[in-house]
Amino acid sequence: MYSERSADERKADARRLDRREIRPLDERRLAVLRAIVQDYVGTEEPVGSKALVERHNLGVSPATVRNDMAALEDDGFIHQPHTSAGRIPTDKGYRLFVDRLAEVKPMSAPERRAIRHFLDGAVDLDDVVARTVRLLAQLTRQVAVVQYPSLSRSTVRHIELVALAPAKVMLVLITNTGRVEQRLVDCPGTVGESVLAELRSRLNAGAVGRPLPEVPGTLEELPGAFEPEDRPTVSVVLATLFETLAEQNEERIMLAGTANLTRFGHDFPLTIQPVLEALEEQVVLLRLLGETADAGMTVRIGHENEYEGLNSTSVVSVGYGSGDQSVAKLGVIGPTRMDYPGTMGAVRAVARYVGQIMAES
Amino acid sequence: MYSERSADERKADARRLDRREIRPLDERRLAVLRAIVQDYVGTEEPVGSKALVERHNLGVSPATVRNDMAALEDDGFIHQPHTSAGRIPTDKGYRLFVDRLAEVKPMSAPERRAIRHFLDGAVDLDDVVARTVRLLAQLTRQVAVVQYPSLSRSTVRHIELVALAPAKVMLVLITNTGRVEQRLVDCPGTVGESVLAELRSRLNAGAVGRPLPEVPGTLEELPGAFEPEDRPTVSVVLATLFETLAEQNEERIMLAGTANLTRFGHDFPLTIQPVLEALEEQVVLLRLLGETADAGMTVRIGHENEYEGLNSTSVVSVGYGSGDQSVAKLGVIGPTRMDYPGTMGAVRAVARYVGQIMAES
DNA sequence: TCTGGCACTCTGCCTTCCAGAGTGCCAAGA
DNA sequence: TCTTGGCACTCTGGAAGGCAGAGTGCCAGA
Numbered sequence: 001m002y003s004e005r006s007a008d009e010r011k012a013d014a015r016r017l018d019r020r021e022i023r024p025l026d027e028r029r030l031a032v033l034r035a036i037v038q039d040y041v042g043t044e045e046p047v048g049s050k051a052l053v054e055r056h057n058l059g060v061s062p063a064t065v066r067n068d069m070a071a072l073e074d075d076g077f078i079h080q081p082h083t084s085a086g087r088i089p090t091d092k093g094y095r096l097f098v099d100r101l102a103e104v105k106p107m108s109a110p111e112r113r114a115i116r117h118f119l120d121g122a123v124d125l126d127d128v129v130a131r132t133v134r135l136l137a138q139l140t141r142q143v144a145v146v147q148y149p150s151l152s153r154s155t156v157r158h159i160e161l162v163a164l165a166p167a168k169v170m171l172v173l174i175t176n177t178g179r180v181e182q183r184l185v186d187c188p189g190t191v192g193e194s195v196l197a198e199l200r201s202r203l204n205a206g207a208v209g210r211p212l213p214e215v216p217g218t219l220e221e222l223p224g225a226f227e228p229e230d231r232p233t234v235s236v237v238l239a240t241l242f243e244t245l246a247e248q249n250e251e252r253i254m255l256a257g258t259a260n261l262t263r264f265g266h267d268f269p270l271t272i273q274p275v276l277e278a279l280e281e282q283v284v285l286l287r288l289l290g291e292t293a294d295a296g297m298t299v300r301i302g303h304e305n306e307y308e309g310l311n312s313t314s315v316v317s318v319g320y321g322s323g324d325q326s327v328a329k330l331g332v333i334g335p336t337r338m339d340y341p342g343t344m345g346a347v348r349a350v351a352r353y354v355g356q357i358m359a360e361s
Numbered sequence: 362m363y364s365e366r367s368a369d370e371r372k373a374d375a376r377r378l379d380r381r382e383i384r385p386l387d388e389r390r391l392a393v394l395r396a397i398v399q400d401y402v403g404t405e406e407p408v409g410s411k412a413l414v415e416r417h418n419l420g421v422s423p424a425t426v427r428n429d430m431a432a433l434e435d436d437g438f439i440h441q442p443h444t445s446a447g448r449i450p451t452d453k454g455y456r457l458f459v460d461r462l463a464e465v466k467p468m469s470a471p472e473r474r475a476i477r478h479f480l481d482g483a484v485d486l487d488d489v490v491a492r493t494v495r496l497l498a499q500l501t502r503q504v505a506v507v508q509y510p511s512l513s514r515s516t517v518r519h520i521e522l523v524a525l526a527p528a529k530v531m532l533v534l535i536t537n538t539g540r541v542e543q544r545l546v547d548c549p550g551t552v553g554e555s556v557l558a559e560l561r562s563r564l565n566a567g568a569v570g571r572p573l574p575e576v577p578g579t580l581e582e583l584p585g586a587f588e589p590e591d592r593p594t595v596s597v598v599l600a601t602l603f604e605t606l607a608e609q610n611e612e613r614i615m616l617a618g619t620a621n622l623t624r625f626g627h628d629f630p631l632t633i634q635p636v637l638e639a640l641e642e643q644v645v646l647l648r649l650l651g652e653t654a655d656a657g658m659t660v661r662i663g664h665e666n667e668y669e670g671l672n673s674t675s676v677v678s679v680g681y682g683s684g685d686q687s688v689a690k691l692g693v694i695g696p697t698r699m700d701y702p703g704t705m706g707a708v709r710a711v712a713r714y715v716g717q718i719m720a721e722s
Numbered sequence: 723t724c725t726g727g728c729a730c731t732c733t734g735c736c737t738t739c740c741a742g743a744g745t746g747c748c749a750a751g752a
Numbered sequence: 753t754c755t756t757g758g759c760a761c762t763c764t765g766g767a768a769g770g771c772a773g774a775g776t777g778c779c780a781g782a
Contacts (some may be wrong), residue, residue: 061725066776084732084775124544160533162519172521172541174535178767180533180543258619259637274621324534422756426744445744445762586734724782731776738769745762752755 006033031058033077034101037089041333042336046086089275091302092338094314095236098299098340105341107349111139115353122357125149125178130256131202132330132354133277139258142334145317147289148252149177149327149358151245156215161237166190171240175212177327177358185240188232195230199237212245275333284309292317297344302336309344312336316343320351322359326340330354337348385664395462398450407447422602429605441689451480452663455675459660459701466702468710472500476714478684481719486539488509490615493691498618500707503695504640509613510538510719512606517568517576522561522598527551532601536573537640538688539718546601556591560598573606614646618703625696635670636694645670649692653678658705663697670703673697677704678722681712684718691715 039047047061049069058065066103069087072078077093080086089097107115116136118249122128129146133305136144154175162170168183206218222230222238258279278284284307291306292298297318303311314336319326332347400408410423419426420509430448437455441447450458468476469528470597479496482669483489490507497505515536516541523531530546554671563586567579573697584592619640622633639645645668652667659680664672693708 003760048777062775063725063727064723064775067724069775080776082732084730084777124600134681156705158523158531160521160523162521162535164535170519170535174523174525174531174543176544180541182535184539257640259634259641262634262637273620273623278622280620321774328553407744411744423744424756424758425754428755431746441745443763444746446764447744726781727753727779729778731774732779734772734776735773736769739767741764741766743762743764745760748758749755750758752753 007170014193014248023213028060029068029071030101031056031071031126032065032125033089033093034097036069036072036078036087037094037097037101039087041339044337046081046088056291059347085327089337091304093335094301094340095304098301100156102341104297104348107345110217112129112349112353115139119353121191122163125180128178128357132350133256136330136332136346137261138259138351139350140332140334140343141257141263142332142338142343143328144332145285145333146254146330146354147286147328148254149179149321150251151175151179151181151212153198153211153321153327154179154327155209155211159200159203159207161196161203162194163196168233168272169196169237171237171244173244177322181244183244184241186236187236195226195233198226199234203241206317215245216242224260251282251286252347253289254284256287257273257281259300260334270334273314278307278309278334288333289317289331291328292319292331294319294326297348298331299340314358315345316340316341318351320355321357327358365597375485388431389419389421390432391462392417392551393426394433394450394454395458396397397430397433397448398454398458398462401450402700405698407442407449409447411518412447424578450698452665454661455697455701456665459662460514464660465709466706468706471501472550473710473714476500476710479557480714484677486541489539489715489718494615494617495689497693497711498621501693501695501704502618502624503621503693503704504616504618504652505691505693505713506645506646507691508617508689509615510540510682512536512540512542512573514572514682514686514688515540518569520558520561520564520568520602523566524552524554525555530557532596532598532605534602534605538683542605544601544605546598548597552594556587556594559720560595564602569614576606600655605659612643612647614643614650616640616646621695632673632696636674638658639668639670640694649676649694650678650692653690655687655691658709659692660701660705675699675701677701677708679708679712681716681719688719699707 019099024092030098032052035058036047037051038150039055048156049065052058052065053060053062058282072093073080073087075092077096077240078087079090079093081088115135119128119131122131125148129148133144133146136146156173160172160174162172164170164184167187167190169187171179171183175181189285193295200223203219205302206222207215210218219238219241256293258276261275264271286307286312288300288307291300297316300315300317302314305313305315308334312335313333315331315333317329317331319329321327330347330351334343393712395412396413396419397408400413400416410426413419413426414421414423429438433454434441434448437451438452438457439448439642440451442449454573468477476496480492481491482583483492486509490509492623495503497507515538517534519535520538521533521535523533525531525545526553527605528548530548530552532544532546534542536542561584564580571579580599580602584595587595619637622636625632648665649668651669652661658677661676663675666672666674666676671694673696674694676692676694678690678692680690683686691708695704
């Protein structure tokens, strides 16, 4: 059997044993990986053994580092663009870095103050979201994405009915997150103000304070409480309301910082175009944020992203919300070669403050 | 005096006389310019005299065309990147082309049907704007910009007051263009439902149907009609309303097609970055559209744009609206080297249909 | 297990070279 | 007076070659 294997394979095997892959990843090897990631993020250039020992005092010679690098490459954490070039971290390498080698870098006190100050000026839900997304883009110097508070996690604050014309009613839904949805309802016949008033008060009695998805259940029986001739109108209004409540695709998203994509570097159009295309598709963005874990920060690196166009980018996202439960998500999209600790710190801090702002208003 | 002038100057003078710049621009010379613009837009490469006579049957030899080109260059309509290269139109050349040499290219019937069909599906003002901007980006394969119907041109359809808490009132303003603005009002004291009802009906009596800028005038005296103890509340609500009405900066804009920027070509990052930056600034975009003439289409070519980052782009914009007067603007941003007739045709067609849709709803 | 040394291999950059495209000008023809 | 063919000239873009620098893998010795 042995003899059937190629010389290369035998060589690789020998090396593996020699380098003791069995004791999985000793300390120094991890330190080397960390150093490679840090240097590469800084310089954008493949990093070699000599430069590495010069900048980080690892206490060993370049030759030793070279051995470690060879082992790391065997294990798929780093990769060589071509023989006799330095090494570049792979997606797997970044993954290890994020999971075990990096600490989220907390924002400095002045930075926190600045965030707070910037967000406090907002007057409006739109304004909060707009400010948040710009802030995030500026802090991370990358593309920022913020989702509006989702309807499905919100509760009803108020429902308003406004007669615009004899048979036209405007339905306005206000949620506890400050979001306002409106729909024009064409009624089957003229609607009297008294009916409207009654409907309004019954709707609010049944719905206020409840999470949106529960509302249809509590209002189902409503038409029965009205005179037969008014029931068609009530039904139409209810139907429109339910539709509005259910409209998951009305999830909205705001984007900022696309100009930062131009800092990606070299092989430009190839990298940037698919990303811009992805960013234009609300659906893609929503799915992207949707994949965020409900608790804690999610980092998706390179090919871990489902969407192909984003295979050379990483996405750092997190839920935010008033109080403990998250009502929506926000995040940052950048090159896999990004400053993970810093980005994660910024994302976390911004999410926290937005949550507070929303809780206050 | 004459002897003080350089040889170059004398030569240029001589040529000018020789070529009879006095009889301003004869037919063939214009045809040459038109052909240069068309070819350059198609190929993105400097166009030479030989290629020109081959593709357009101008009925003259390359040598003749060369003479015409020299004249056109003297007059600043075209320009040579370097000796012995073909010619490229200048901003001035494009200007002449747009003003005198090009016809707006009407959309074909199927295209018109597609536009109509695509826009008809909209349910909502947001939806109309979103669909419009995407459509425009797709049709022109460039960056599209659509402004929401401006508040200052709209009239009030309805004002609603909703008591959310004893001292908190939500003010909702609905305009005839379907736009809805809401503001949270902190009242100085508890607000009774009867006061609220009276205020609501008086507000609507005074404001409905009026253009937003006129509203403050008609409501000025309102506090006087209430009991002294309610006046502070009325004043606060009014103040918030006026603020909302006046908030010109609440002009909103929607954008699509940024991915098309990647088709710009060669000197990529340099061209695209300032454009992306400009597009991030709502203010810049608003000013850009603001410069659009009230009637007819506006084309701003290259350096005609005030904003420096857009000096290598052209902007085609037009007002749209229900009926005859325009309520907002929309447009397209692309390289100066764009298909002007086609772009103008698309912009005009889309604007027309959006206007119709708005008039219907 | 680490380290210094050595031979080897790539890339990136610079220079040189050459074909191709395009021009401007001139003198002859319509 | 305008148009045209001819000609010498210029400039770019790409190919080819050469070279320094950085980096590697491996080996033998501490």
